[in-house]
Amino acid sequence: xxxxxxxxxxxxxxxxxxxxxxxxxxxxxxxxxxxxxxxxxxxxxxxxxxxxxxxxxxxxxxxxxxxxxxxxxxxxxxxxxxxxxxxxxxxxxxxxxxxxxxxxxxxxxxxxxxxxxxxxxxxxxxxxxxxxxxxxxxxxxxxxxxxxxxxxxxxxxxxxxxxxxxxxxxxxxxxxxxxxxxxxxxxxxxxxxxxxxxxxxxxxxxxxxxxxxxxxxxxxxxxxxxxxxxxxxxxxxxxxxxxxxxxxxxxxxxxxxxxxxxxxxxxxxxxxxxxxxxxxxxxxxxxxxxxxxxxxxxxxxxxxxxxxxxxxxxxxxxxxxxxxxxxxxxxxxxxxxxxxxxxxxxxxxxxxxxxxxxxxxxxxxxxxxxxxxxxxxxxxxxxxxxxxxxxxxxxxxxxxxxxxxxxxxxxxxxxxxxxxxxxxxxxxxxxxxxxxxxxxxxxxxxxxxxxxxxxxxxxxxxxxxxxxxxxxxxxxxxxxxxxxxxxxxxxxxxxxxxxxxxxxxxxxxxxxxxxxxxxxxxxxxxxxxxxxxxxxxxxxxxxxxxxxxxxxxxxxxxxxxxxxxxxxxxxxxxxxxxxxxxxxxxxxxxxxxxxxxxxxxxxxxxxxxxxxxxxxxxxxxxxxxxxxxxxxxxxxxxxxxxxxxxxxxxxxxxxxxxx
Numbered sequence: 001x002x003x004x005x006x007x008x009x010x011x012x013x014x015x016x017x018x019x020x021x022x023x024x025x026x027x028x029x030x031x032x033x034x035x036x037x038x039x040x041x042x043x044x045x046x047x048x049x050x051x052x053x054x055x056x057x058x059x060x061x062x063x064x065x066x067x068x069x070x071x072x073x074x075x076x077x078x079x080x081x082x083x084x085x086x087x088x089x090x091x092x093x094x095x096x097x098x099x100x101x102x103x104x105x106x107x108x109x110x111x112x113x114x115x116x117x118x119x120x121x122x123x124x125x126x127x128x129x130x131x132x133x134x135x136x137x138x139x140x141x142x143x144x145x146x147x148x149x150x151x152x153x154x155x156x157x158x159x160x161x162x163x164x165x166x167x168x169x170x171x172x173x174x175x176x177x178x179x180x181x182x183x184x185x186x187x188x189x190x191x192x193x194x195x196x197x198x199x200x201x202x203x204x205x206x207x208x209x210x211x212x213x214x215x216x217x218x219x220x221x222x223x224x225x226x227x228x229x230x231x232x233x234x235x236x237x238x239x240x241x242x243x244x245x246x247x248x249x250x251x252x253x254x255x256x257x258x259x260x261x262x263x264x265x266x267x268x269x270x271x272x273x274x275x276x277x278x279x280x281x282x283x284x285x286x287x288x289x290x291x292x293x294x295x296x297x298x299x300x301x302x303x304x305x306x307x308x309x310x311x312x313x314x315x316x317x318x319x320x321x322x323x324x325x326x327x328x329x330x331x332x333x334x335x336x337x338x339x340x341x342x343x344x345x346x347x348x349x350x351x352x353x354x355x356x357x358x359x360x361x362x363x364x365x366x367x368x369x370x371x372x373x374x375x376x377x378x379x380x381x382x383x384x385x386x387x388x389x390x391x392x393x394x395x396x397x398x399x400x401x402x403x404x405x406x407x408x409x410x411x412x413x414x415x416x417x418x419x420x421x422x423x424x425x426x427x428x429x430x431x432x433x434x435x436x437x438x439x440x441x442x443x444x445x446x447x448x449x450x451x452x453x454x455x456x457x458x459x460x461x462x463x464x465x466x467x468x469x470x471x472x473x474x475x476x477x478x479x480x481x482x483x484x485x486x487x488x489x490x491x492x493x494x495x496x497x498x499x500x501x502x503x504x505x506x507x508x509x510x511x512x513x514x515x516x517x518x519x520x521x522x523x524x525x526x527x528x529x530x531x532x533x534x535x536x537x538x539x540x541x542x543x544x545x546x547x548x549x550x551x552x553x554x555x556x557x558x559x560x561x562x563x564x565x566x567x568x569x570x571x572x573x574x575x576x577x578x579x580x581x582x583x584x585x586x587x588x589x590x591x592x593x594x595x596x597x598x599x600x601x602x603x604x605x606x607x608x609x610x611x612x613x614x615x616x617x618x619x620x621x622x623x624x625x626x627x628x629x630x631x632x633x634x635x636x637x638x639x640x641x642x643x644x645x646x647x648x649x650x651x652x653x654x655x656x657x658x659x
Contacts, residue, residue, distance in 0.1 A: 171651070413464050
């Protein structure tokens with residue numbers, strides 16, 4: 001079944017969306033940063049933006065950021081090992097194997113995606129420190145640059161100045177134990193907040209032990225018309241890597257490990273000083289200077305615990321992101337513009353060793369410079385026009401000392417967007433937009449290997465990914481109800497992906513993502529809330545040998561239903577039902593393999609406010625469903641392999657808030 005973006009589909013989608021059946025929270029009036037890169041209340045931007053509030057975080061059964069995101073419409077989350085979520089991949093709008101390179105993750109507006117294919121450092125963002133999360137679906141390329149073709153997720157940390165000290169302890173299944181502490185204080189305009197996190201787990205599978213240690217926070221000073229601050233974070237984590245399981249192992253002994261001794265670890269830091277300054281009543285200037293560093297270490301062993309392969313990777317990135325917002329007139333019309341520059345300078349050093357080939361050192365240097373603008377003009381009292389554009393230049397150099405590879409590539413790409421936002425009534429807002437998106441190859445994608453000699457090759461002819469984005473949608477809101485819906489289409493050419501048979505990163509034939517996203521919230525009574533999310537996603541090839549075939553690891557249907565009830569002295573209770581539909585296994589571009597099974601999970605949470613104590617209990621995967629969020633097919637073993645998800649788990653938390 002394909003999904004066509006046409007007048008009939010749009011009319012049906014919008015007519016369904018704006019029937020007042022389900023209902024709302026206050027996220028439409030929340031301050032939103034992602035839409036303009038400045039804090040704005042209820043921005044008139046043509047985009048599908050959801051806000052996960054602090055209340056949502058506190059009532060959710062989720063234990064970490066990836067768990068929290070998987071309940072959102074249009075987001076699919078895949079994890080390989082363990083309950084800490086440290087290896088999670090978040091996929092917005094159906095990019096499958098390439099999701100990590102097409103979903104941009106921001107922390108307080110600054111990108112934290114590494115310049116290679118490495119995972120997000122989720123452990124460096126304790127859930128306790130998060131104030132809210134903004135999800136902007138569809139391209140955010142104009143404002144944020146490449147790797148945003150699927151959308152942008154902006155994690156906003158707590159910057160409040162209220163004095164608070166909280167200590168939290170958690171015990172759970174499979175040896176899980178964690179301690180979190182949060183401290184915030186302000187005096188005379190100066191303030192600080194700091195959050196520490198320490199978590200460890202034995203793991204339910206063999207060799208799936210894991211640990212996390214992080215500290216993050218902000219110090220700052222507010223003055224008349226502005227603020228100076230410095231954000232910081234440091235983290236360290238490690239885990240066993242038991243590998244996937246083949247079919248019979250997955251069915252009979254999902255707790256076993258194929259790799260009993262392999263493990264990985266990483267540590268790093270981020271620091272970001274910045275300032276915000278109101279230049280008069282109509283102009284605001286903000287800027288940040290950031291530096292991040294990460295060291296990764298991976299070890300593989302044979303059955304005798306002799307080292308077979310090790311991988312060590314060091315990456316560093318420096319960024320400078322000044323921007324200016326000006327409220328001005330455009331003739332007699334109200335108008336506001338944002339202009340800015342993004343500069344990133346990064347490098348990755350990847351010395352590795354194997355018992356068969358000896359040492360191998362790869363290095364990549366990458367510099368990116370972009371200029372962008374966005375303008376919103378009120379064409380009428382209830383009609384706003386948004387236009388924006390970005391020009392970005394990328395220089396990359398890839399070296400492999402052992403293979404004699406030393407290649408350079410320079411690329412330039414532009415993105416643009418045009419959209420209209422119409423406030424039809426006080427309750428109903430509609431939008432439509434079209435634009436161009438792009439992404440450059442990440443540093444890992446600059447390398448390939450010769451399948452005959454296994455020698456490293458340079459992918460200097462890899463073209464930037466580019467395409468068009470079209471979307472229609474809207475929001476209906478009443479005092480107790482919120483409904484949001486959109487239909488979209490993303491047509492890409494030269495999509496960048498890994499081709500396993502050739503051992504190279506390639507530009508695919510033309511592809512398409514199209515779908516329908518629906519969100520609703522309903523405050524049935526003062527104490528009872530209901531949230532329903534649904535996404536229908538069709539990710540397919542539209543040219544080449546696989547024309548019309550599905551792109552792997554993209555579920556067609558995804559639904560979540562969450563309820564929360566405040567029972568006063570009886571406690572706060574919440575339940576989350578999450579359904580993920582059938583999907584093609586990794587690498588199955590020809591659609592000849594069997595599909596990964598659909599699955600449904602149920603999570604529960606209950607908490608009691610016993611001031612100054614708060615006590616909560618959480619059950620994940622209540623019905624002990626056996627499922628895998630990721631799977632593939634091994635041609636060498638002629639068998640499917642799976643990464644089994646965690647079985648039923650129980651967690652108990654106690655938190656003490658000091659006066």
